[in-house]
Amino acid sequence: MPTTKADLPTPALLIDLDAFEANIRHIFSQCRAAGVSLRPHAKTHKCVEIGRRLMAAGAVGISTATVAEAEAMVRGGIKGVLLTSPIVEANKIDRMLALVERDPTVMLSIGHKLELDRLAARAAETHRTVNVLIDLDVGDRRTGVFPGEAALELAQAVKASGNVKLRGLQAYAGHSSHVKGYDERVKSSQTAVGKAVETRKLLERHGFDVPILSVGSTGTYDIDSRIAGVSDLQCGSFLFMDNHYRMIGGRGSAVYEDFKPSLFVLTTVISSAHTDRVTVDAGIKAVSTCVQAVPEPKDRPGLHHKWTGDEFGIITADAGVALPKLGDRLEFIVPHCDPTVNLYDRVHACRGDNVEAVWTISARRETPLV
Amino acid sequence: MPTTKADLPTPALLIDLDAFEANIRHIFSQCRAAGVSLRPHAKTHKCVEIGRRLMAAGAVGISTATVAEAEAMVRGGIKGVLLTSPIVEANKIDRMLALVERDPTVMLSIGHKLELDRLAARAAETHRTVNVLIDLDVGDRRTGVFPGEAALELAQAVKASGNVKLRGLQAYAGHSSHVKGYDERVKSSQTAVGKAVETRKLLERHGFDVPILSVGSTGTYDIDSRIAGVSDLQCGSFLFMDNHYRMIGGRGSAVYEDFKPSLFVLTTVISSAHTDRVTVDAGIKAVSTCVQAVPEPKDRPGLHHKWTGDEFGIITADAGVALPKLGDRLEFIVPHCDPTVNLYDRVHACRGDNVEAVWTISARRETPLV
Numbered sequence: 260m261p262t263t264k265a266d267l268p269t270p271a272l273l274i275d276l277d278a279f280e281a282n283i284r285h286i287f288s289q290c291r292a293a294g295v296s297l298r299p300h301a302k303t304h305k306c307v308e309i310g311r312r313l314m315a316a317g318a319v320g321i322s323t324a325t326v327a328e329a330e331a332m333v334r335g336g337i338k339g340v341l342l343t344s345p346i347v348e349a350n351k352i353d354r355m356l357a358l359v360e361r362d363p364t365v366m367l368s369i370g371h372k373l374e375l376d377r378l379a380a381r382a383a384e385t386h387r388t389v390n391v392l393i394d395l396d397v398g399d400r401r402t403g404v405f406p407g408e409a410a411l412e413l414a415q416a417v418k419a420s421g422n423v424k425l426r427g428l429q430a431y432a433g434h435s436s437h438v439k440g441y442d443e444r445v446k447s448s449q450t451a452v453g454k455a456v457e458t459r460k461l462l463e464r465h466g467f468d469v470p471i472l473s474v475g476s477t478g479t480y481d482i483d484s485r486i487a488g489v490s491d492l493q494c495g496s497f498l499f500m501d502n503h504y505r506m507i508g509g510r511g512s513a514v515y516e517d518f519k520p521s522l523f524v525l526t527t528v529i530s531s532a533h534t535d536r537v538t539v540d541a542g543i544k545a546v547s548t549c550v551q552a553v554p555e556p557k558d559r560p561g562l563h564h565k566w567t568g569d570e571f572g573i574i575t576a577d578a579g580v581a582l583p584k585l586g587d588r589l590e591f592i593v594p595h596c597d598p599t600v601n602l603y604d605r606v607h608a609c610r611g612d613n614v615e616a617v618w619t620i621s622a623r624r625e626t627p628l629v
Numbered sequence: 630m631p632t633t634k635a636d637l638p639t640p641a642l643l644i645d646l647d648a649f650e651a652n653i654r655h656i657f658s659q660c661r662a663a664g665v666s667l668r669p670h671a672k673t674h675k676c677v678e679i680g681r682r683l684m685a686a687g688a689v690g691i692s693t694a695t696v697a698e699a700e701a702m703v704r705g706g707i708k709g710v711l712l713t714s715p716i717v718e719a720n721k722i723d724r725m726l727a728l729v730e731r732d733p734t735v736m737l738s739i740g741h742k743l744e745l746d747r748l749a750a751r752a753a754e755t756h757r758t759v760n761v762l763i764d765l766d767v768g769d770r771r772t773g774v775f776p777g778e779a780a781l782e783l784a785q786a787v788k789a790s791g792n793v794k795l796r797g798l799q800a801y802a803g804h805s806s807h808v809k810g811y812d813e814r815v816k817s818s819q820t821a822v823g824k825a826v827e828t829r830k831l832l833e834r835h836g837f838d839v840p841i842l843s844v845g846s847t848g849t850y851d852i853d854s855r856i857a858g859v860s861d862l863q864c865g866s867f868l869f870m871d872n873h874y875r876m877i878g879g880r881g882s883a884v885y886e887d888f889k890p891s892l893f894v895l896t897t898v899i900s901s902a903h904t905d906r907v908t909v910d911a912g913i914k915a916v917s918t919c920v921q922a923v924p925e926p927k928d929r930p931g932l933h934h935k936w937t938g939d940e941f942g943i944i945t946a947d948a949g950v951a952l953p954k955l956g957d958r959l960e961f962i963v964p965h966c967d968p969t970v971n972l973y974d975r976v977h978a979c980r981g982d983n984v985e986a987v988w989t990i991s992a993r994r995e996t997p998l999v
Contacts (some may be wrong), residue, residue, distance in 0.1 A: 268720050269698070288647045302939065324940050326638070344910070344940060345899045347956045350638050370900060373955050401908050402900040435940060459745065520821050529715045529773040530740060540714070548918050568803060568966045570674065570694050570714060571771050581879065585743050586717045597939045598913045602971070604994050620868050624974050 263612050264588075269527040270545035272603040273590065274618075276610050278521035279498060283316050284498050285518065286480060291317075291485035298341055298473060300495030301328045305622035306336035306606065308497065313550035314338070320364070322473070322493040325624075326351045331622035333358045333365060338475065341366045341473070343429060343493065345374055345394065345402050352381050359389045368429055370403040371392035375416055375423060382422035389423055391470060395430040395458060397451040403430070406454040407461065414462050414628050427471025428462075430455035431493070436476030437551075439501065441510045448479040449486065477517065489590055498522075501596040502552035523557055523590040523607075524599065531585040535575060539589060542570045545604060549594035557590040559583075564591065633982050634958075639897040640915035642973040643960065644988075647978050648891035649868060653686050655888065656850060656867050661687075663854035668711055668843060670865030671698045673967050675992035676976065677705035679868065683709075690734070692843070692863040693992075696721045701992035703728045703735060709735045711843070713765065713799060713863065715744050715772050722751050729759045738799055739849065740764035740773040742786055745793060752792035759793055762841060765800040765828060767821040773800070776824040784832050797841025798832075800825035801863070806846030807873065807921075811880045817848040819856065826858035847888065848877055868892075871966040872922035892976075893927055893960040895967065896942065901955040905945060909959060912940045917972060918965035927960040929953075934961065 264273065290297045299313050302324035310321045310332050310429060320339020323329040332340045345368060358365045369375050369391045382389050393410055396403035404413050410428070417425045432451035438444040452474050459469050475483040475492035477500075483489055498503055499522035509515040524546050530538035546554050548566065556562040561580030565573040574589065576582045583589060591598040600606070601623050608616040634643065660667045669683050669973045672694035680702050690709020693699040702710045715738060716722060739745050739761045750871045752759050763780055766773035774783050780798070787795045802821035807815040821845050829839050845853040845862035847870075853859055866874055869892035879885040894916050900908035916924050918936065926932040931950030935943040944959065946952045953959060963969040970976070971993050978986040 266720070268718060271995070347899055348638060348897055350636070370902070371955060396902055400903060400906070401937055401943070402902075404902060462853075527718055529717055532740070532766055532772075532774060533770060536770070541919065543965075544971045547913065548920075550918075567771055569965075569971075573771070585741060595939075601914045601939075625641070 262614055264525060264609060264614065265612070267525060267607060267614070269525050269588070270541040271525040272600065272606045273523045273525050274606055274608045275521045275523065276545040276608050276615060282497050282500070282518045282521060283313065285318050286494065286628045289481060290484055290492060295489055295578070296491045298322050298339065298491045298493050298562055299491050299498070300324070301332060301622065303495030303498060304600060305331070305620045306618050307331055307337070307621050308616070310335060310337050315442070319491065322495070323324045325622070326354050327625055328622040329358055329365065330354065333362050335364055335422055338362065338364045340364070341368070341392065342430065343372045343394070347374055347375070349376060349381070352378055354383055356385055356387050356389065360385055365390060366390045366426060366585070368392050369413065369417065370395040370396070372416055375413065375420060379420035379423050387422065388424045389599040390424060391417065391423055392427050392473060393425065395428055396456050397430045397432055397454045399431060399433040401433065406430070406458040410458045411461055411465060414467055425467060425469070427469050427473065427490070428455055428459055429473040429493070432474065432476070436478040438478070439507050439509050441508060444478060444507065445482050449483045451490065452483055452486050456486060459488055477504055478515070481517070496596055499596040502592055502594050503549055506552055516534050520592045522593060522596050522600070524554070524593060526589050526591065528574070528583045528585055528587045529588070531582070536573050537582050537585070538567070539572045539574060540570070541572050541591070542566070542568050544569050545602060546572070546591060546593055547598035552594035554591040554594055559589065632984055634895060634984065635982070637895060637977060637984070639895050639958070640911040642970065642976045643893045643895055644976055644978045645891045645893065646978050646985060648889040652867050652870070652888045653683065656864065657687050658776055659851060660854055660862060665854045665859055666861045668692050668709065668861045668863050669868070670713070670863050671702060671992065673865030674870060675754045675990045676700070676972060676988050677701055677707070677991050679989040680705060680707050689861065692865070695992070696724050697995055698987060698992040699725065699728055699735065703732050706907070708732065708734045710734070711738070711762065713738050713764070713801065715740045717744055717747060719747070719751070722748055726751055726755055726757050726759065729757055731747045736760045736762060736796060736945060738762050738764040739787065740766070740782065741758070745783065745786055749790035749793045757792065761787065761793055762797050762843060763787070763795065763992040765798055765825050767800045767802055767824045769801060769803040769830070771803065774830040776800070780828045781831055781835060784837055795839070797836060797839050797843065797860070798829055799863070802844065802849070806848040807877050808848070809877050809892060811878060814848060814877065815852050822853055822856050822859065824953045826856060829858055847874055848885070851887070852928045866966050869966040872925055872962055872964050873919055877924055889960045892963060892966050892970070894924070894963060896940060896959050896961065898944070898953050898955055898957045901952070907944050907952050907955070908937070909942045909944060910940070911942050911961070912936070912938050914939050915972060916942070916961060916963055917965055917968035922964035924961040924964055927962055929959065932959070
């Protein structure tokens, strides 16, 4: 195993453990103070080792975006796994039911009668009972049923299904997570989550038990955790942070700094023929692009990154700032953490310059490694 | 093994073998007619199975962008592997020298005296002889030494090094490959490649044997193959095509259609709550974004794709065109083939709806699978 960063071939994905652990401590202390649970999202890290650390820190479960992520987490021994994305394919339904068989704490999300019918039919055929949340579209316009009467109707269909049991609601307000400016973000998220809270009350008035209302993003954790009626947060990016999140602004600050950047891509300068630029060995295949944000050289003020294709990146320097030399190494804060992690099979957990562990990103494949 | 597309969990990466094979036939017939060799680039496919098919079709070798790609191809029994990217790290130099030990037809590219010195030192220490091309920067401004005197000086240093042997030049004109409009592209590529041809002559006048001049991209294959002095093309995207390449225009046509799209991402409609859109299960983690081009629904005129995050895509329809239904499947031509292939571990080789084979994308990892 490589023992220091200098031993790693580049491009390489790094975690700064001090920052990573501080981010975990911060969000759990905030959630505890607010009286909400945390079911952090594995779509960010796709890594069982990280899932276990979050459970040890007090998570009530792990949220997942794909069947492969759910499989990796369940096989890794993690309880309370929630699949937040809708599924309609027979093979995915069967894979999820196999997980439920292994671990009855696994939950799915349902946003449409057809999803429910397919799940209920297979659950009945295989004599299984499966717990679900109803997925609400509170303005995100990507998945879920509309809040209010439409959600109530779906809840009644769940009740009538027999083998599918309602455990609550989820409402991811993706349109609120990156609203720029704290006050604007408060307005956006309170409006969105408010619809979910009202739906929870509506269901309860109709006799439903609704123990879970899972919401939230890294951009709104402190807003959503204070809304009465919210039980769980499902944030993920708080672990790593990225430049897109830093740009949304914090409470009274231009940069959002509630969490520290802990994820970096390590690169090497591999060409230096020009006086105005050098080339590093990390392009689009090593750092996922993002319309809203750029890769930022870590601790190197005056240096700037420019995309230049799949294999390479270009570094330029402000006047008076020296360019790095051929063979030098640079780390970058990434524009968007989730799809960048998804480019790698392993991440190097570092304490300072030491590589303490190499963790497998086991759930990035269509079929997980574990 | 899945036997038809309908069995595949989505998102899934597909090759249409009829189009793929037609693309291979077309480029080899053009290269044969022009009297140039083809050393197609594995950065596009990262797949040993595809490398073998290209060798069987008559390739003189396979170009690679990373040490892992070179390792995968050499271990897969492919001769004439060329690493086109510069390397300066000790561990990568040692890995390449281990490949040279196994197969002396492996070549590296050198763009700077420091690269040469490090390679020559390790080659001498390990008693190996290694063949190289000099990498020229003919306007791409990413890697390589400047053509003319600077290249001659580097060639002389190679000669003096003892263990490193000059086999020729490479000049990738990345700034010419996607120039819009055929006539403009001819001008751009002739100017760029012309500098490499002049450098070849300069070296020959100084007594160097320069058997190889490797250039070319999918956008300029028919331009570059006609330039006297060019010996090899190293195109890659011709295998698959993508929307970015289609947009550059062909000889007398608005769409570049010398090659057929053969690479597709298969998706499922997983949400349909709105009247103006449906959601598919392929986002930024399943289709690499590209500033210049968008994913295009295959054989579905009037449908359009819109990015909506890491996990999902949105489909809208022109007036009068029906939206797909929940559970329906859609295929997409991708914006940019290389980084999209890089998101997957396997590709499904299909003849019509039948899955004939599943090929491992073995070289996308930092350490190859084979």
